[in-house]
Amino acid sequence: MSISQSVIVPAYHEKLNIKPLTTRLFAALGNEGSKTTELIFVDDNSNDGSVEEVEKLNNNGYPNVRIIVRTDERGLSSAVLKGFMEAKGEYLICMDADLQHPPESVPQLFQSLKSHAFVLGTRYAPGVGIDKDWPLYRRVISSTARAMAKPLTVASDPMSGFFGLQKKYLTMAKMDDINKQGFKIALELLAKLPLPEDPRLAIGEVPFQFGVRTEGESKLSGKVIIQYLEQLKELYIFKFGANNLIIFIAVWTILCLYVLKKFSSLVL
């Protein structure tokens, strides 16, 4: 059976998460889904035994898993784009390696992709949310980043790294226009891809419970935050025009003050 669905996982020093992610994902896909779905890890030369781990899985009943090792580039967003370009499937899902995104939700995302150009796993919907053990400082960073992206997309959780799209929309985009820096590739694609104007066809949202990492460490750094601010500036200019940088700064300031006010009312 030919591959119609691809799951792309950016991975850096994630050896311990490779096996549980693979076994849980293919269990969730079931017999039929497992034959038509490939799983691609895009690793940036971690040299931690991830390649051997994938080989072991190949020899133990998981032929549709592979790993791409990059030696010439580093970074989450560019790794995701590399995986998308190499994918054989028409339906593409991106998820983290560290199991903060439940593999059990992947079939639902694929299902939603059959009727939407883009699908987003969202933590902001009734009945779902973020694990209580996710640190407070990460919640503040995430809420601030989300508020700053509000004018750019109608999606409820553009900070999510759990998302997918139909490949044809990627091939319609001008790849040179896509910012490959940083972590926020979903926001970048939501803002720049030529998605259908009809919102019922453009974005599907699938609620999911955001977990905490149990193996390995987060790679979020000060540099990634700076890259996000640069990306935001570029996206505001892309959407509202170069002459509106002042508006960008004003909106940015208002949103920061709003989030700070909300935050202080929570803790004070």
Ligand SMILES: Nc1nc2c(ncn2[C@@H]2O[C@H](COP(=O)(O)OP(=O)(O)O[C@H]3O[C@H](CO)[C@@H](O)[C@H](O)[C@@H]3O)[C@@H](O)[C@H]2O)c(=O)[nH]1
């Ligand atoms: N290939 C590659 N993968 C990377 C790199 N940096 C991070 N990754 C991979 O990208 C995934 C997310 O990285 P984490 O380090 O776990 O990020 P996080 O801080 O938990 O942030 C996540 O949560 C955010 C939502 O709050 C998401 O926005 C973000 O995309 C990411 O999913 C993991 O699978 C990690 O191995 C890199 O330089 N290269």
Ligand SMILES: [Mg+2]
């Ligand atoms: Mg993580």
